[in-house]
Amino acid sequence: MSSIQTQRISSGPWWKYGHMWLVVGGPAVVVVASFITLYLAVTRPDPVYADAPRGVQVQPADENDPALTPAMQGRNHAASPASAKALAGTAPARQPGHP
Numbered sequence: 001m002s003s004i005q006t007q008r009i010s011s012g013p014w015w016k017y018g019h020m021w022l023v024v025g026g027p028a029v030v031v032v033a034s035f036i037t038l039y040l041a042v043t044r045p046d047p048v049y050a051d052a053p054r055g056v057q058v059q060p061a062d063e064n065d066p067a068l069t070p071a072m073q074g075r076n077h078a079a080s081p082a083s084a085k086a087l088a089g090t091a092p093a094r095q096p097g098h099p
Helices: 018-043 066-079 081-088
Strands: none
Touching: none
């Protein structure tokens, strides 16, 4: 007679393992959350936004207004191709004390 006996080990049902709940539970939570999001999107649509009431004409800003000078200079500087060419050949300045 053989001294080695084979034993049958029962692993038990899958729902008794915690790591299996992580594998199945994560996607299940995402599916439930997507249905909740779909319900909220269908039942509560966003209101339509209107910039100005009908009949009211909005005047464009005057480009000569002194309050807009910094914005106009920044816009013109960013749109200027000459400044990009001039900066392309220059190296950034080093600050004292920094290698």
